Amino acid sequence: MEVLLCIAAGMLFTVGTYLILAKSLLRIALGTSLISHGVHLLLLTMAGVKRGAPPLLGEEAQAYTDPLPQALILTSIVISFGVTSFFFVLAYRAYKELGTDDMEQLRGQGDE
Amino acid sequence: MSNLVIMPLLVPLVTAVLLIFFHKRLRAQRILGAVSALINIAVALGLVLHVRGNGIATLQLGGWAPPQGIVFVADMFAALLVLTTAIVGACCLFFAFFTIGEPRERHYFYPFFHFLLVGVIGSFLTGDIFNLFVCFEVMLIASYALIVLGGTKRQLRESIKYLLINIVSSALFVTAVAYLYGTLGTLNMADLSMRVAEAGQDGLLTLLSVLLLLVFGLKAGLLLFFWLPGSYSAPPPAVAAVFAGLLTKVGVYAIIRVFTLIFYHDQAVTHVLIGVLAAITMSAGVIGAIAYRDVHRILIYNIVAAVGFMAFGLAVASREALEGATFYLLHDMLVKALLFLLGGALIAGAGTSRLAEMGGLIRRFPLLGWLLLVAALALVGVPPTSGFVGKLLIVQGGLAEGWYWITGISLASSLLMLYSMMKLFMAAFWGEEPLHRPPSASRVPTGVYWPIGALTVLVLALGVGAQWAMPYVAMAADALTDPQIYIDAVMKE
Numbered sequence: 001m002e003v004l005l006c007i008a009a010g011m012l013f014t015v016g017t018y019l020i021l022a023k024s025l026l027r028i029a030l031g032t033s034l035i036s037h038g039v040h041l042l043l044l045t046m047a048g049v050k051r052g053a054p055p056l057l058g059e060e061a062q063a064y065t066d067p068l069p070q071a072l073i074l075t076s077i078v079i080s081f082g083v084t085s086f087f088f089v090l091a092y093r094a095y096k097e098l099g100t101d102d103m104e105q106l107r108g109q110g111d112e
Numbered sequence: 113m114s115n116l117v118i119m120p121l122l123v124p125l126v127t128a129v130l131l132i133f134f135h136k137r138l139r140a141q142r143i144l145g146a147v148s149a150l151i152n153i154a155v156a157l158g159l160v161l162h163v164r165g166n167g168i169a170t171l172q173l174g175g176w177a178p179p180q181g182i183v184f185v186a187d188m189f190a191a192l193l194v195l196t197t198a199i200v201g202a203c204c205l206f207f208a209f210f211t212i213g214e215p216r217e218r219h220y221f222y223p224f225f226h227f228l229l230v231g232v233i234g235s236f237l238t239g240d241i242f243n244l245f246v247c248f249e250v251m252l253i254a255s256y257a258l259i260v261l262g263g264t265k266r267q268l269r270e271s272i273k274y275l276l277i278n279i280v281s282s283a284l285f286v287t288a289v290a291y292l293y294g295t296l297g298t299l300n301m302a303d304l305s306m307r308v309a310e311a312g313q314d315g316l317l318t319l320l321s322v323l324l325l326l327v328f329g330l331k332a333g334l335l336l337f338f339w340l341p342g343s344y345s346a347p348p349p350a351v352a353a354v355f356a357g358l359l360t361k362v363g364v365y366a367i368i369r370v371f372t373l374i375f376y377h378d379q380a381v382t383h384v385l386i387g388v389l390a391a392i393t394m395s396a397g398v399i400g401a402i403a404y405r406d407v408h409r410i411l412i413y414n415i416v417a418a419v420g421f422m423a424f425g426l427a428v429a430s431r432e433a434l435e436g437a438t439f440y441l442l443h444d445m446l447v448k449a450l451l452f453l454l455g456g457a458l459i460a461g462a463g464t465s466r467l468a469e470m471g472g473l474i475r476r477f478p479l480l481g482w483l484l485l486v487a488a489l490a491l492v493g494v495p496p497t498s499g500f501v502g503k504l505l506i507v508q509g510g511l512a513e514g515w516y517w518i519t520g521i522s523l524a525s526s527l528l529m530l531y532s533m534m535k536l537f538m539a540a541f542w543g544e545e546p547l548h549r550p551p552s553a554s555r556v557p558t559g560v561y562w563p564i565g566a567l568t569v570l571v572l573a574l575g576v577g578a579q580w581a582m583p584y585v586a587m588a589a590d591a592l593t594d595p596q597i598y599i600d601a602v603m604k605e
Contacts, residue, residue, distance in 0.1 A: 020276070020280070025272070028276060032276065032279045032280070032283075035279075035280070035283045036279075036283055038283075039283045039286045039287055039290070040286075042287060042290045043286060043289070043290040043293075045290075046290040046291060046293060046294030047290075047293060047294060048294075068293070068299075069290075069293065072242055072286075072289070072293075075242075075246065076245075076286050079246070079249045079282075080279075080282075080283075082253065083249075083253065083256075083275070083279055083282075086253070086256060086257075086275070087275055087276075087279070090256075090260060090268070090271060090272060090275060091272065093263065093268060094268040094269065094272055097263070097265055097268055098265055098268060098269065106269050106272065
């Protein structure tokens, strides 16, 4: 199971990297969200995907899944959600002000 | 066990939350911000003295014992950095009062500023690697807001790049945390160090340490500084100064912490790699600094070169070099903030950032000129100023451990740093004023000389009073050279 999940995370990283290297700003923003999906999947996988009850004490099971990585992922999800929404608004504002979403034209020589 | 450890973090946090409620009342914003900044300096000073008297102070949040709970650790290294952060933050805040302008102040400038301090101080004090990630994000998100606040075209363009590079490096940080948790099963730094020592640092762990080096190198501008010149020239001077003084230094701190506390077993690979990166960073930084004839660019590339110096001190890893790196880190935070404040005042006064359009400013701004000369000499490390002691210790350590090539590079880059700063000084202040003064040229508000003067006095005092500062630096280096001191303090019972 871990191997499959690792391959899936690897594919998310690959596609995310490809999109970040694209020219259009929207593709770059999508690429960053794909990479954060890959990271969260990796975090879940690295802690081990063993069979066990959900980490709720009311379940009274023999074994539970590890609760720590789930807390880490939850933290990381809200952080990347905040950053992603900021990124989208920034991209929108930049498109309004600068009139382009082409990263080649956003290069700038620092001399204006 | 003392709540004093978390106070330097709580003071700006509470201030920032309070400031949100009355963001339109500028006078109240300024007074509250200033009072909080001064209180925080006092609190941080108290923390330094407490650590000096009682050894490393720890605070278990919620009373949970270390490997389970989050622990805040103030060893001397972190405490000194917190004090320096509080001082730099206060000076940049006072500078902002005179320069930042009303529109930005109305749009939550002061809350963001204090949140930035929360993130930086939290990163210095935490003893948990995931908590370090969270503090990084607090710092970075506040910095995204500060870099784009105002919304000029240039800020928008540069902040897209700054945001993107930091999103990628944060994703890599979480990846590294995932691997660390997968292999070692813990996130507490002291516990990680113990487990690495037990298991032995094999190839996988060394690979992980290099991944962390990549992440922190991106934040610190160690070799991977391609994002830095554009981003730091976009925001207004008060913000650029706080970025230059604090943000990259958090990355440097994280590198030093990780490679002295956790991954210190396989120095033949990791520390040699850091040394090579340091040599390239120093060379590239000074090449940039002498290549440009623009105030922003010269100062920014000097940040890069200084990061190389600190990384070199870490790479040598002898006691002397670590003392030097600590001293240099403290000095560099002060002097970089000072230089960016001076640079901001200079650009405001001359109305341009290009050296070709400046000249003869010593007649209009004599005080600014001489202060800039003092700051430039301090940056390079001319003896009575603070840059000297740190560099001397790093160079001595490098020679004692046989790192001759890199020591040579570091001395040569000091010379080129001096050249770049003197080029700036002579082009801006000597000679004749150009016939057509740029229309945006203006007077420099006299109030900005207060924070600039305070930082100058500190930079000189740190150099002249190195004898008094050294016991503190030596105590910081104790814990850096012997991780067991840190582990014992965190893991007691």
